[in-house]
Amino acid sequence: MKSVLFLLLVLSIASCGEPGEVINTIKKQKRIDVQLAEAxxxxxxxxxxxxxxxxxxxxxxxxxxxNGVDAFKNKKDLDSADYYLRRSILKEPSGKAYYELGNVFMDQKQYDKALSAYDLAENLDFQPFSKILYNKSCLYSLQKEVKLSSQYLEYALQAGYxxxxxxxxDEDLAELRKSKHYKPSIEKGMRGMSNAKNLFWLQFKKLFPKYPFPHSxxxxxDEKILSGMQYIxxxxxxYISEMRDEKFSREVSKGFYHYGQMYETDAYVAVVYIVKEEFLGDAAPLLYRMATFTHEGKLIDKQRxxxxxxxxxxxxxTTFxxxxxxxxxxxxxxxxxxxxxxGYYENKIVSTEKVGQLKYKVNGKGMIVKISGEEEVAEASN
Known part of the structure; x- marks a missing residue:
């Protein structure tokens, strides 16, 4: 009997040791990187x-x-330059590649694509920034948009060109030079070269990326996308009055993000920014506000x-x-x-039903005007 008890004791002690096989029930989630395609x-x-x-x-x-720069500047082969610069961007986007691709598009007279490339070069902090502004002035002059061309020439000079x-x-500025806007843009630009206020506005404006239309x-x-946006x-x-209120509140809880520059004319710039209640984390709703400014940075209008x-x-x-x-x-x-x-926190939305609609338009003066919609529905959701 004692031998049986001893055997049971030995078996019991053995069973308390390290298991022969460890079963890991925790699955590590592999991080999925974002992929880029030509589109x-x-x-x-x-x-x-x-x-x-x-x-x-x-x-x-x-x-x-x-390879792209060599094809463009030395071999004058626009097709090869286009190919290599696109491949470079799809490997690892950079401001310099977008800038040179914009130059290629300019030579190909693909002005809309050139503007998109310059916008991304600007967003990716290509330096010297003044060169992008100057090239945009040329682009608008070639399209006979002389007032916008003059505005960007003024910007370029203020930024150091x-x-x-x-x-x-420059032949690209021929249309601008023929216009009444040319000399004033030079004079204002030269006066603003050492104007810190003008440069500050340019710095704020350049942080808003542009998107193709229509844009929803x-x-x-996704948190990865949001983290890639510039925090204001x-x-x-x-420029963002709510930030002043938030800064001096007892608890600074709201985050503000540059979202996009939606419209630009010779009279105004319209930008959209995000307001997020940071304490709610990933579950926080995103509120989008649009603000319009003069080209000197003075607020014209603002609207949720x-x-x-x-x-x-x-x-x-919303669709722009x-x-x-x-x-x-x-x-x-x-x-x-x-x-x-x-409650609503961490309560998944499973479906939505359309209960109303609104339509706004940014008019020629930069005012955000409601042109149709159901007022009571809009107010109920504010």
Whole structure:
């Protein structure tokens, strides 16, 4: 009997030791990197998300970039330059590759594509910034948009472009030089070269990327995409009045993000920014606001334009059109769980129903005007 008890004791002790096989029930989620395709070349949000990838291909991209520059500047082979610069961007987007691709598009007279390339070069912090502004002035002059051309020439001078002899002879600026706007833009630009206020406005403006039309806002953004967006520094609070209120509140809880420059004319610039309640984390609703400014940075108008402010709000599903009209469908969400019992936080939206619509337009003076819609529905969701 004692021997049996001893044997059982030994077996019991043995069973308390390290198991022969460890079964790991925790599955590690593999991080999925964003991929770029040819169709994503000017998809700003996708580009920024791609740049958050951990794995980089900078060396490969640089080789392709140099091949593109060689084809463009030395061999004068626009097709090869286009090919290599595109390949460089798809490997690892960079401001310098977008800038040179914009130059290629200019020579190919593909002005819309050139503008998109310059916009992305600007967003990716290509230096010297003044060169992008100067090239945009040339682009608008070639399209006979002389007032916008003059505005960008003024910007370029304020940002440090100082080759006045080239400005006076550049064939791309021929239309501008024939116009009444040419000399005033030179004079104002030269006066503003050392004007810190003008440069500050340019710095704020350049942080808003541009998107192709039509462009629709998303009520929720993937955290990787949101993290790729520029956070609006409190240094720029003079342009975003809510930031001043937030800065001096007891708890600074809201985050502000540059979203996009939706429209630009010779009279105004229209930008959209995101306001997010940071304490709510990934579940926080995104509120989109549009603000219009003069080219000197003076606020013209401001309007809630998309998303939702509170978890319980209806959703404003917004689309921006090229003709400066803005279509908004007001959607009432249905949630996975009863909101009376479970609330809205971490309560998944399973469907939405359209309950109203609004239509705005940014007029020639930069005012954001409601041209149709159901007022009571809009107010109920504010």
């Amino acid at each position: 994503d070349l000017f998809e700003t949000t996708k580009i920024f998300a791609f740049l958050q990838n951990e794995v980089k291909f900078i060396e490969d991209a640089n080789k392709l970039y140099l 100082n080759n006045l002899d080239h400005i006076d002879k 806002l998303q009520s929720q953004l 520094s409190y240094d720029f609070e003079k 334009i998309g998303g939702k402010e509170y978890l319980s709000d209806n959703i404003w599903a 059109n090229k003709d400066k009209t803005i279509d908004i469908n007001i959607l009432e969400p249905t949630y996975e769980k009863d909101t009376e019992d479970e």
